[in-house]
Amino acid sequence: MNTDCPHGENAAAFLAHELPPHEHAEFSRHLATCAVCQAGVASTRHLLGRLRAVPAAETARDLAPEILARLHAERRELPRPSLWPRLTAIAAAVALLAGGALLAPRRNSAPSAPPAVAVADGMAPHVSRALDWFCHTQEPDGSWDAEKWGGSSRFAVALTALPTLALVSADVRAPEREAALARATEWLQKQQDESGAFGPDFQGASYNQGMATLALLRAYERHPNAKLKHTLDAALRTILARQSADGGWGYLHSPFADRSITEWHVEALEIASALGWETARPGLERSKSWLAARPETRPDAAEPADSPSVLLAQTPDGSAETPALDFYRAYFLSTALRRENDSSSRQRLAAIRQTLLAQQVPAGSDSGSWPPDHRWGRAGGRLYSTALASLSLEDH
Amino acid sequence: MTVPCSSSSDDAAPPAGAEANAPEDPDVARMLEVAAGSEAAFTGLIHAHQKSLVNFFARMGASSDCEDLVQETFIRLYRYRQQYRPAARFTTFLYHLARHVWADRGRKIVRLDRLTSEFQNHLEISAQGAPERPGEAVDIEAALDRLSPKLREVIVLNIYQGLRYQEVADVLEIPLGTVKSRINLALAALKEILHEH
Numbered sequence: 001m002n003t004d005c006p007h008g009e010n011a012a013a014f015l016a017h018e019l020p021p022h023e024h025a026e027f028s029r030h031l032a033t034c035a036v037c038q039a040g041v042a043s044t045r046h047l048l049g050r051l052r053a054v055p056a057a058e059t060a061r062d063l064a065p066e067i068l069a070r071l072h073a074e075r076r077e078l079p080r081p082s083l084w085p086r087l088t089a090i091a092a093a094v095a096l097l098a099g100g101a102l103l104a105p106r107r108n109s110a111p112s113a114p115p116a117v118a119v120a121d122g123m124a125p126h127v128s129r130a131l132d133w134f135c136h137t138q139e140p141d142g143s144w145d146a147e148k149w150g151g152s153s154r155f156a157v158a159l160t161a162l163p164t165l166a167l168v169s170a171d172v173r174a175p176e177r178e179a180a181l182a183r184a185t186e187w188l189q190k191q192q193d194e195s196g197a198f199g200p201d202f203q204g205a206s207y208n209q210g211m212a213t214l215a216l217l218r219a220y221e222r223h224p225n226a227k228l229k230h231t232l233d234a235a236l237r238t239i240l241a242r243q244s245a246d247g248g249w250g251y252l253h254s255p256f257a258d259r260s261i262t263e264w265h266v267e268a269l270e271i272a273s274a275l276g277w278e279t280a281r282p283g284l285e286r287s288k289s290w291l292a293a294r295p296e297t298r299p300d301a302a303e304p305a306d307s308p309s310v311l312l313a314q315t316p317d318g319s320a321e322t323p324a325l326d327f328y329r330a331y332f333l334s335t336a337l338r339r340e341n342d343s344s345s346r347q348r349l350a351a352i353r354q355t356l357l358a359q360q361v362p363a364g365s366d367s368g369s370w371p372p373d374h375r376w377g378r379a380g381g382r383l384y385s386t387a388l389a390s391l392s393l394e395d396h
Numbered sequence: 397m398t399v400p401c402s403s404s405s406d407d408a409a410p411p412a413g414a415e416a417n418a419p420e421d422p423d424v425a426r427m428l429e430v431a432a433g434s435e436a437a438f439t440g441l442i443h444a445h446q447k448s449l450v451n452f453f454a455r456m457g458a459s460s461d462c463e464d465l466v467q468e469t470f471i472r473l474y475r476y477r478q479q480y481r482p483a484a485r486f487t488t489f490l491y492h493l494a495r496h497v498w499a500d501r502g503r504k505i506v507r508l509d510r511l512t513s514e515f516q517n518h519l520e521i522s523a524q525g526a527p528e529r530p531g532e533a534v535d536i537e538a539a540l541d542r543l544s545p546k547l548r549e550v551i552v553l554n555i556y557q558g559l560r561y562q563e564v565a566d567v568l569e570i571p572l573g574t575v576k577s578r579i580n581l582a583l584a585a586l587k588e589i590l591h592e593h
Contacts (some may be wrong), residue, residue: 054537070471
């Protein structure tokens with residue numbers, strides 16, 4: 001824009017007929033006598049011509065059917081949209097149990113089911129190999145031995161809960177997997193004390209509580225029974241009693257809530273609420289407020305430097321390990337990308353899954369598992385990496 | 397698992413707007429039918445405006461996700477159908493929604509890009525091949541890429557989407573004089589970038 005003449009700023013508006021009539025006439029008269037503005041108008045006209053000459057983008061598809069399909073799906077949606085992915089997974093699990101037939105979920109509070117989905121395209125064989133590894137490595141009592149697979153015995157409950165979650169989230173029609181799931185569910189229930197808590201009383205016990213409750217809720221969804229309901233009643237009471245004043249959950253006996261721990265508890269309360277535990281709803285709403293006030297999706301963003309998980313991730317000399325592959329982040333990130341579900345997110349999700357697949361053990365005694373040399377390897381070992389990788393491959 | 401989204405401008409209702417010639421806008425009648433529940437009218441609006449919205453998002457810098465963004469805009473249009481007032485020109489309403497869809501997309505990409513890169517530094521996502529464009533188009537698009545978002549959106553809305561200055565002001569919720577000055581700044585920058593003197 002030529003600034004040598006005070007009227008030069010009117011060139012574009014003049015050409016676009018955007019000046020008020022009297023200003024248009026005034027600038028027109030001025031233009032007849034001002035060489036600077038004549039040059040400015042000419043160069044602007046030329047530039048506008050170049051800009052407008054760029055061909056328009058084309059879309060060959062009629063987008064209306066997809067848009068209308070989305071709106072129709074929304075009308076069937078629950079009042080609480082965040083439950084969609086969970087209900088979808090439930091519908092998938094029920095459908096798979098029925099041999100592929102689409103059945104409505106067996107839940108009193110559930111509306112009509114959204115379309116069923118299964119394990120992500122192309123991922124089924126890899127998930128299946130992971131589940132087979134879990135079946136082969138389960139102890140006779142139904143647990144998985146945390147220390148045998150490189151984890152910490154203090155997280156024994158969580159490290160049985162995660163394989164349980166992987167088994168219950170996928171196709172468990174195979175009798176061997178059904179039996180493994182039943183044994184694991186039974187073992188987890190036996191770990192609950194009279195207060196409703198799972199596992200030993202230490203800082204990281206919140207992980208045991210959240211993951212065990214979540215896994216048992218998923219098992220209850222599949223096979224509801226009075227005994228399991230009694231266990232879950234107590235587990236949920238414990239969870240709600242441990243909720244912080246501002247709505248989150250943290251390390252046991254710590255006044256500060258932690259995002260990663262809160263995520264597990266929120267997921268448990270979401271399922272409990274959907275299954276009819278009315279007592280879970282107020283705590284769930286408070287926890288959502290806590291999460292909404294912390295928009296970072298990074299699960300360990302607010303983790304204190306001296307937290308157990310950070311300490312567990314340190315090498316013996318105290319230096320932090322380089323995070324080669326963070327399965328925990330893969331799991332949370334996959335969940336976030338699945339929910340976004342646009343082309344960009346799907347592309348990223350596919351890339352993450354390919355990265356995970358490249359590290360799955362291809363053969364040998366550990367075939368189907370993922371190696372434990374990851375960020376939280378000293379806490380979770382091979383059980384943790386395999387469970388979270390398997391869950392990341394599923395469209396649950 | 398609950399992973400909260402960043403605060404979405406989906407919740408921000410578009411402005412009622414005001415256009416003296418609104419009753420002459422044929423889309424106003426369609427939109428009123430949509431508000432009354434007509435799916436056929438909604439389909440008509442999609443057919444009438446999907447191409448211009450694809451162009452809007454493409455000019456703003458979207459690539460493979462243009463159609464996703466168009467879909468999201470129409471979904472929001474349907475959700476806000478009861479808030480549309482006939483006094484507002486339809487395109488003002490539509491582009492206000494589209495602009496917020498674009499802004500939300502920007503926030504989401506920043507967040508997911510960061511998380512993805514944190515997950516694995518070497519993770520590379522192959523970009524989808526862009527359609528071949530004439531050399532001039534490539535130059536112009538590269539020049540638009542160098543504009544700030546504020547300058548780019550006034551050029552896109554005015555030059556490419558054909559909105560009048562007042563309509564641009566209504567969509568962006570800024571004064572008319574600001575639209576004029578931003579367009580001047582944008583054109584001056586483009587002349588500089590394209591060596592037009």
